[in-house]
Amino acid sequence: MTLESTSSPTYDTATRAGSADLPVRVEGLRKTFYDEGRGEVHAVGGIDFHCNRGEIFGLLGANGAGKTTTLRMLSTILEPSEGDVWVEGNSVREAPEAVRRSLGFFSASTALYPRLTARETLEFFAGINRYPADRVKQRVGELIERFGITAFQDARVDKLSSGMKQKVSIARTLAHDPPILIFDEPTVGLDVLNALALVDNIRELRDEGKTLLFSTHIMSEAEKLCDRIAIIHGGKILTTGTLDELRQETGEHYLEEIFVHYVKDAEAATRELLEEREQRELEQFAGDGK
Amino acid sequence: MTQRSSETKLRFGSQPLRTLYLGELRMLLRDRRTIIASVILPLLFLPLVFWLSSFAEKKREERIETQTFQYAVVGSEAATVRNLLARIGASDSDEELSTTRARVQLEEAEASDLSDAEEKLANRDVHVIVEALSAEEARAESEAGEEARAGNPEVPLELPLFRIVFEGDWDYSQTAADAIRARLYDGRRLTREQLLDEAGFPIPPKEVVPVVEARDLATAGQRGGRALGRFAVSALLLFLITGGSIVAADTIAGEKERGTLETLLTTAATRTEIVFAKLAVIITVGLVISVIQVLNLMIYVGLELIELPENFALQVSPVSAGWILLLMVPLSVLVAAALLWTSGRAKTYKEFQVSFFPVFVLLLVPTTASILPAIDLRSAIVLVPIANVAVAVRELLVGETDWLFLALTFVVSSAAAWQLVRWTLSTLQTERLVTGTELDEAVFEGGPGLFQRHVIAWFGIFWVTMFLVSNVSWMQDMQRQVLFNVVFLFGLGSLLLAWRYKLVPKEVFALRAPHPWVWPAVLLGAPATVLSSMAVVKLSNYIFPVPERLLEAFGQQIAPVEMPSWQLFLLIAVAPGICEELAFRGALLHGLRKRYEPWQLVLVTAAIFGLFHMSLFRILPTATLGAVLAVVTLLTGSIYPAMLWHLLNNAFAIAMGREGVDIMSLDPMVYAAAGVVTVLVFGILWRTRRVYPDLKGAALREAKARSGT
Numbered sequence: 001m002t003l004e005s006t007s008s009p010t011y012d013t014a015t016r017a018g019s020a021d022l023p024v025r026v027e028g029l030r031k032t033f034y035d036e037g038r039g040e041v042h043a044v045g046g047i048d049f050h051c052n053r054g055e056i057f058g059l060l061g062a063n064g065a066g067k068t069t070t071l072r073m074l075s076t077i078l079e080p081s082e083g084d085v086w087v088e089g090n091s092v093r094e095a096p097e098a099v100r101r102s103l104g105f106f107s108a109s110t111a112l113y114p115r116l117t118a119r120e121t122l123e124f125f126a127g128i129n130r131y132p133a134d135r136v137k138q139r140v141g142e143l144i145e146r147f148g149i150t151a152f153q154d155a156r157v158d159k160l161s162s163g164m165k166q167k168v169s170i171a172r173t174l175a176h177d178p179p180i181l182i183f184d185e186p187t188v189g190l191d192v193l194n195a196l197a198l199v200d201n202i203r204e205l206r207d208e209g210k211t212l213l214f215s216t217h218i219m220s221e222a223e224k225l226c227d228r229i230a231i232i233h234g235g236k237i238l239t240t241g242t243l244d245e246l247r248q249e250t251g252e253h254y255l256e257e258i259f260v261h262y263v264k265d266a267e268a269a270t271r272e273l274l275e276e277r278e279q280r281e282l283e284q285f286a287g288d289g290k
Numbered sequence: 291m292t293q294r295s296s297e298t299k300l301r302f303g304s305q306p307l308r309t310l311y312l313g314e315l316r317m318l319l320r321d322r323r324t325i326i327a328s329v330i331l332p333l334l335f336l337p338l339v340f341w342l343s344s345f346a347e348k349k350r351e352e353r354i355e356t357q358t359f360q361y362a363v364v365g366s367e368a369a370t371v372r373n374l375l376a377r378i379g380a381s382d383s384d385e386e387l388s389t390t391r392a393r394v395q396l397e398e399a400e401a402s403d404l405s406d407a408e409e410k411l412a413n414r415d416v417h418v419i420v421e422a423l424s425a426e427e428a429r430a431e432s433e434a435g436e437e438a439r440a441g442n443p444e445v446p447l448e449l450p451l452f453r454i455v456f457e458g459d460w461d462y463s464q465t466a467a468d469a470i471r472a473r474l475y476d477g478r479r480l481t482r483e484q485l486l487d488e489a490g491f492p493i494p495p496k497e498v499v500p501v502v503e504a505r506d507l508a509t510a511g512q513r514g515g516r517a518l519g520r521f522a523v524s525a526l527l528l529f530l531i532t533g534g535s536i537v538a539a540d541t542i543a544g545e546k547e548r549g550t551l552e553t554l555l556t557t558a559a560t561r562t563e564i565v566f567a568k569l570a571v572i573i574t575v576g577l578v579i580s581v582i583q584v585l586n587l588m589i590y591v592g593l594e595l596i597e598l599p600e601n602f603a604l605q606v607s608p609v610s611a612g613w614i615l616l617l618m619v620p621l622s623v624l625v626a627a628a629l630l631w632t633s634g635r636a637k638t639y640k641e642f643q644v645s646f647f648p649v650f651v652l653l654l655v656p657t658t659a660s661i662l663p664a665i666d667l668r669s670a671i672v673l674v675p676i677a678n679v680a681v682a683v684r685e686l687l688v689g690e691t692d693w694l695f696l697a698l699t700f701v702v703s704s705a706a707a708w709q710l711v712r713w714t715l716s717t718l719q720t721e722r723l724v725t726g727t728e729l730d731e732a733v734f735e736g737g738p739g740l741f742q743r744h745v746i747a748w749f750g751i752f753w754v755t756m757f758l759v760s761n762v763s764w765m766q767d768m769q770r771q772v773l774f775n776v777v778f779l780f781g782l783g784s785l786l787l788a789w790r791y792k793l794v795p796k797e798v799f800a801l802r803a804p805h806p807w808v809w810p811a812v813l814l815g816a817p818a819t820v821l822s823s824m825a826v827v828k829l830s831n832y833i834f835p836v837p838e839r840l841l842e843a844f845g846q847q848i849a850p851v852e853m854p855s856w857q858l859f860l861l862i863a864v865a866p867g868i869c870e871e872l873a874f875r876g877a878l879l880h881g882l883r884k885r886y887e888p889w890q891l892v893l894v895t896a897a898i899f900g901l902f903h904m905s906l907f908r909i910l911p912t913a914t915l916g917a918v919l920a921v922v923t924l925l926t927g928s929i930y931p932a933m934l935w936h937l938l939n940n941a942f943a944i945a946m947g948r949e950g951v952d953i954m955s956l957d958p959m960v961y962a963a964a965g966v967v968t969v970l971v972f973g974i975l976w977r978t979r980r981v982y983p984d985l986k987g988a989a990l991r992e993a994k995a996r997s998g999t
Contacts, residue, residue, distance in 0.1 A: 076556075077552065097560050098558075100556060100557060110549070111548055112550065114548065115316075115321060116316070116317060125557060127305055127306065128306045128310055128554075128557045128558065128559045129558040129559075133305060156320075176558070
């Protein structure tokens with residue numbers, strides 16, 4: 001079995017049907033890093049997937065699987081080495097600015113400015129994301145109310161507790177009311193209560209019609225939240241589907257086992273490929289020696 | 291360092307730019323430490339320095355007035371010394387003694403001999419010793435130390451010797467030594483006058499020696515302008531840098547450290563908007579601090595804590611003031627961009643601090659050009675950013691306005707500022723910021739890809755090397771210079787570059803056979819082009835006047851040198867023909883071929899070639915030749931025709947020089963014929979073209995041509 005053949009059939013049918021309206025479409029995306037120590041590193045090795053409107057799409061993978069690199073290419077922080085991503089019809093290569101305008105990006109590494117107050121933070125990010133200037137005040141007022149920020153809206157961010165910061169951070173992501181939200185491992189470093197609140201927030205946003213792209217290495221989160229899941233490993237997507245589809249395909253019930261099922265296959269395939277190559281190289285070496 | 295096209299568009303006053311600018315300023319104002327460090331401390335510090343130095347000066351004056359300095363006189367001629375000093379005491383009214391030194395009060399202290407006096411000096415009981423040796427003693431001493439004296443044989447040995455002994459590290463002793471030396475000189479002069487008088491020349495020296503008086507034609511305003519102009523730009527730059535650096539550190543390096551950069555980069559603001567907003571913040575803060583500092587200084591001048599020179603005045607016309615303000619624009623952008631670039635390169639505050647000092651020095655050193663008296667704006671200094679502004683401001687303050695060179699200063703500074711802004715933009719290229727790996731594909735693989743990126747820097751190194759070497763006196767000799775610059779630097783340098791970046795010699799040096807028709811075309815083309823470009827310059831002189839020296843530079847021939855013709859031919863024609871072509875139409879052209887469109891490639895390589903001929907007025911003619919040679923290389927796809935062309939061009943100049951033909955004033959028909967031949971030659975080159983491979987946009991043009999037919 002080769003790596004390519006493991007991708008789920010659902011992917012192909014969905015792209016063919018009305019790909020123009022897909023909020024996120026990823027094709028042949030690759031990212032290669034060059035490192036003095038490790039040489040050429042294929043962080044993302046050619047992946048395709050898409051998100052449907054109003055769903056939570058989960059990227060599930062272990063650390064170093066390529067989740068963050070993928071999402072960073074989606075948010076135009078990194079430029080793809082190959083392939084392209086279309087967000088609301090805009091290519092990350094051609095129109096990165098338009099892509100970012102329709103995105104809200106939340107990750108453990110998107111901190112807030114410590115010297116602004118909660119309200120100023122929201123006004124700042126609405127303005128910088130080109131939200132119509134005359135409606136910024138109203139929008140910020142709504143967000144403050146919705147996320148329960150009212151009590152500390154005029155306190156400086158560096159004086160807030162981590163739970164308060166998290167609320168401001170999510171509100172910040174929504175400041176310009178983007179149709180698509182990316183949450184890159186959002187619960188990393190949060191305590192149980194804050195993590196639960198965040199998961200609730202994500203579900204609420206889906207119910208409001210936002211499209212959410214969500215990456216995690218925590219199986220239970222993916223199980224609870226995601227409408228569709230892509231399992232990513234070694235920079236490749238091994239399968240994509242709803243939880244039920246994955247269960248049917250593997251015959252396993254729990255996501256953890258499903259995940260292991262695919263990853264094991266992939267590891268076996270990788271090992272086979274590696275051995276094959278090693279063999280080839282050895283033969284070549286022997287051939288040169290003659 | 292590719293910048294995605296839509297990221298470079300900029301709308302001034304766009305919403306993100308405004309939001310970011312105001313947000314940054316607000317955050318800055320809330321940072322108490324920054325405000326204290328960048329505004330309040332300098333405000334207190336500078337007056338403090340001035341106050342301390344004027345306090346120290348006053349103290350010194352006071353000390354000289356009140357202190358009585360002790361001197362000891364020892365040796366066999368001590369009486370002569372005492373006599374001399376007594377004579378000065380008697381003629382105190384002498385006008386030459388009205389200096390500070392003369393006001394020093396001296397008093398003799400007891401000392402039995404030299405060792406006793408030296409001991410007293412060591413104990414600080416005595417400030418200075420005069421050791422008076424008779425002629426015999428002096429001779430005996432000098433014979434003992436013959437070898438030490440060998441370097442100074444003309445010191446007369448038949449005279450007494452007065453030696454002043456003091457301690458240079460004790461400034462009381464230094465002051466006393468200066469005072470006593472001055473008095474001994476005066477005493478000697480008075481003695482001489484008296485001796486002359488006694489020997490029958492009863493002429494009071496004041497009547498024979500004419501009175502020397504200085505009359506300064508410069509107005510007080512010009513003198514003041516000169517004094518101020520020497521350090522005005524340095525001081526302003528210092529304010530801009532100290533004010534701007536703290537914001538700069540906070541703005542990218544600080545954001546990286548706090549983790550807010552990624553948040554910022556995922557917003558809809560373009561990279562250009564981010565950089566411009568941040569530049570605007572740095573410039574705002576830098577200018578505000580500069581204004582505060584200048585006002586501050588003026589207040590202290592008003593309070594007389596800082597003393598201005600006597601009769602200080604400034605006369606700056608509105609035009610000059612306008613020019614100064616105009617030149618400040620690129621200068622402040624340049625400083626801000628340099629600081630932001632430093633910040634962008636650094637990943638943390640600490641890294642910023644480490645690299646800040648070299649940047650600080652690099653920015654400040656060029657401003658010292660205004661202190662050097664010999665430098666004026668009508669020189670190559672106009673091409674050096676910052677230094678040119680410093681010199682221009684000094685000239686404007688003195689009242690000189692040379693608008694052509696001022697405009698050139700503005701253009702050069704603006705270009706430098708813009709280049710720095712572009713570099714800053716590329717530091718925001720996010721790969722480096724958010725991933726651990728510093729390398730990209732070109733650096734990782736090395737070789738040709740990396741060469742394309744480094745080639746301009748290498749030519750910068752060549753230029754600096756050439757500049758430094760040309761200042762070595764040993765290298766003034768023409769043969770040595772040609773050998774070093776042409777053969778060693780350009781020839782060998784290019785070969786080393788090819789080796790270092792693993793380039794294929796055939797490709798980098800375009801070692802391909804051209805179309806056979808090219809050869810006769812080159813034979814005719816080289817001399818014809820010299821004459822026709824001469825004609826173009828002469829014609830354009832009618833439309834707008836070309837500086838005389840530029841005209842001469844175009845017609846310049848190689849002056850006949852004491853050297854056999856074949857040797858001159860080898861040095862001036864063959865060596866540059868081969869080696870300079872290897873460097874400029876070889877390595878440089880090859881390295882830049884994918885970066886610029888062909889027409890830009892011609893202009894850029896020509897400009898760089900021109901800059902390598904240091905003399906300001908030689909740049910344009912050399913660049914013209916460079917452009918022609920680049921066109922020849924691009925059309926023929928080979929370096930050989932350019933080599934031959936270059937060789938013939940130089941040989942033609944030698945020949946004209948030898949024959950004494952002035953190509954500036956030939957029969958108009960000759961120029962006309964040369965023009966026709968030139969057109970014909972380039973026609974042949976075009977028809978038989980084998981275009982240089984792999985140029986920028988080549989594939990696109992090919993596709994267009996195909997769809998057009």
